[in-house]
Amino acid sequence: MDSLTHDNHPRMEAQPARGWFRVLFLVFLLPLLLPALLLGLLSGCGDNRAQQRAVVVLVDISGDYASEIEQVQALTNYVLADLNSGDSMAVAFIDNSSFSERNFIARTELDRRPSVATQQKRYLSGQLAEFLERFQVPSYHSDISGGVLLASEFLRESGAGERYLFLLSDLEEDLMPGMNRDMPLGLEGVEVIAVNVTRGRSDNYDPSAYQDRLSHWASRVEDSGGEWRVASDLARLERMAVLR
Numbered sequence: 001m002d003s004l005t006h007d008n009h010p011r012m013e014a015q016p017a018r019g020w021f022r023v024l025f026l027v028f029l030l031p032l033l034l035p036a037l038l039l040g041l042l043s044g045c046g047d048n049r050a051q052q053r054a055v056v057v058l059v060d061i062s063g064d065y066a067s068e069i070e071q072v073q074a075l076t077n078y079v080l081a082d083l084n085s086g087d088s089m090a091v092a093f094i095d096n097s098s099f100s101e102r103n104f105i106a107r108t109e110l111d112r113r114p115s116v117a118t119q120q121k122r123y124l125s126g127q128l129a130e131f132l133e134r135f136q137v138p139s140y141h142s143d144i145s146g147g148v149l150l151a152s153e154f155l156r157e158s159g160a161g162e163r164y165l166f167l168l169s170d171l172e173e174d175l176m177p178g179m180n181r182d183m184p185l186g187l188e189g190v191e192v193i194a195v196n197v198t199r200g201r202s203d204n205y206d207p208s209a210y211q212d213r214l215s216h217w218a219s220r221v222e223d224s225g226g227e228w229r230v231a232s233d234l235a236r237l238e239r240m241a242v243l244r
Helices: 002-051 063-068 071-080 114-134 144-158 201-205 207-223 234-239
Strands: 053-060 088-094 104-109 162-168 190-195 227-231
Touching (some): 053 063, 053 071, 071 234, 088 144, 104 144, 144 162, 144 190, 190 207, 190 234
Parallel strands (some): 053 088, 053 162
């Protein structure tokens, strides 16, 4: 009996000690540790966003450039193949008045599950194919600034650490009467790549006009906080390894 009493005694004292520790933890330690735990979780989310990419492909459907519209399908598929779960993408078009939700052809944030992300890529590509099939009449005006503003909003709201805007246009802006686009474009941290900037008939007579358009848009993008690059065609784009 003495032996049993001696063996049981320490275990009977340990229970209150664990109880007091729980009380101390809940009342004093947990309130102190909780902010640090939340901060760790939030910083973890922030780090994930910093590693993600967001891309907008913006295609001009005005005037003569509308004949180049098929280029957008190849470019979109090229970009989609390089995106991963958590990345975001949108495809939009430039027409008479481009700063509008109706200018989005499709947009998505790729799911964490690879199988779902693959379905989202197919859906986006399918939406674009339907748009191209329906497209018939080019727009009369070309609101490039409005399209860039729309894209910059999407990229900023994505929270992604890497942001890209692919611009398919001849860069010949032709605003509707009364439209004001004399403002910064909000491109801080955005890399803008102008792809397939075609030369118009008038450029044959005055080649400096083509260079002036490139210089004008390079200045507008850089003055708005972005980086500017030009790729003459998709083959050159692949060599540039655009999404780094």
